[in-house]
Amino acid sequence: MLELKNVHTSYGRIQALKGISIQVFPGEIVAMIGANGAGKSTTLMATSGVLPIDSGEIFYKGRAIHGTPPEKLPPMGLCQVPEGRRIFPRLTVDENLALGAFYRRDRTEIEADFETVYGLFPILKDRRRQHGGTLSGGEQQMLAIGRALMSRPQVLLLDEPSLGLAPLIVQKIFDIINDINTTRGTTILLVEQNANLALQTARRGYVLETGRIIMEDRADALMHNPEIRKAYLGE
Template sequence: MAEPILELVEVSASYGKIKALKEISLKVYPGEIVAMIGANGAGKSTTLMAICGIVPVQAGTIVYAGTPITTISAERLPVMGLCQVPEGRRIFPRLSVKENLILGGFYRTDKSAIDADIERVFSYFPVLKERLNQQGGTLSGGEQQILAIGRALMSRPKLLLLDEPSLGLAPMIVQKIFDIISEINTQEGVTILLVEQNANLALQASSRGYVLETGAVTMADTADALLANPKIRAAYLGE
C-alpha cells in the first residue's frame, strides 16, 4: 500500500492527571475515509485535538505526509493541508457567512483564488450563498455544520478531520451531511478522518474504522467487518 498521509504512533496525552489517550496508533491512507467510533469520553475528540496541536502530546509521534508534526503549533497546519472541523461546529457566530469562509483560508493571501474557492464552496452548498451576509450564529444547526465544513474546505485541505458532524442535527440533515462528506471525498480527493457517535452511518460512509475505548484503540478493521462484528453491533449499533 502507499505511504499513509497520517500516522499516529503510540500517542499519549492527558488533561492534568487524567490520561485521555493511551498509546493510540492509527494510519490513514490517501483518498480514503476512515471512521473513529466510540462512546463519550473514549478520547476521539482528544485524538483530533492532539493531531492539530491544541492538546499537547506527551509521548509518541504524529507524522503527516512524511513530516513529523507532533510539536508543530496548530496555526501552521492548515498551510500544510491539514484542517479540522471541530466538534460543535464552532463557527464565528457574530461574523458573516462570508467572513467565516474567508477566515477558513486565512493563511492564503491570493484574493482572486480565495474568491474562486468561495464560489466553489457555494457550488457544493448553495444555501450558504443565500445567507452570504447573515451572521453565522443566526443560521440553523444544519446550516452551521455546512458552514463549518465549507470554512475548512477554504484552506484547500488534503486531509480533513471531521469531529461529530451529526451532533445535534435532525436525521434527515445528518444524511445530507454524510452525502456531502462522500462527495468531497470522491470529487475533491480529500482524505477524511471522521469521528462519530453515530457508528452505523459513519461506518457505512467509510472504508476502514477504529474503535476507541477509554483512550485506547481496541479494534481496527475494514468498515464492513466492523459493521458485521456482533460485539460492535451490540455495543454501538444498539442491537
C-alpha cells in the same frame, strides 16, 4: 497520509490517550467510533496540535508534526472541523469563509473556492450576508465544513458532524462528505457518534475504548462484527 504512533496525552492527572496508533492512507475516509469519553475527539485535537501530547509521534505526509503550533497546520493541508461547529457567530457567512483562507494570497483562486463552497451548500449563498449565529444548527455545520474547505485541505479532521442535527440534515451533510472525498480526493479522518453512519461512510474503522484502540478493521467487517453490532449499533 497521516500516522499516529503510540500517542499518549492527558488532561492534568487524567490520562486521556493511552498509546493510540492510527494510519490514514491517501484518499481514504477512516472512522473512529466508541462511547462518549473514549478519546475520539481528544485524538483529533492531539493530531491538530490543539492538545499537546505527552509522548508518541504524529506524522503528516511523512513529516513529524507533533509540537507544531496548530495555526501552522492548515497551510500545510491539515485542517479540523471541531465538535460543536465553533463558527464565529458575530461574523457573516462570507466573513467566516474568508477566515478559512486567511493565510492564502491567491485571490483569484480564493474567489473560485467561495463559489465551490456555495455550490456545495447553496443555502449558505442565500445567507452569505447573515451573521453566523443566526443560522440553524445544520447551516452552521455546513459553514464550519465550508470554512475548512477554504483552506484547501488535503486531510480533513471531522469531529461529530451529525451532532444535534435532524436526520434529513445529517444525510445531506454526509452526502457532501462523500462528495468532498470522491470528487476532491480529500482524505478524511471522521469521528462520529452515529457508528452505523460512520461505518457506512468509511473504508476502514478504529474502535476506541477508554483511550485505547481495541479493534481495527475494514468498515464493512466492523459493521458485521457481532460485538460491534451489540455495543455500538444498537443490537
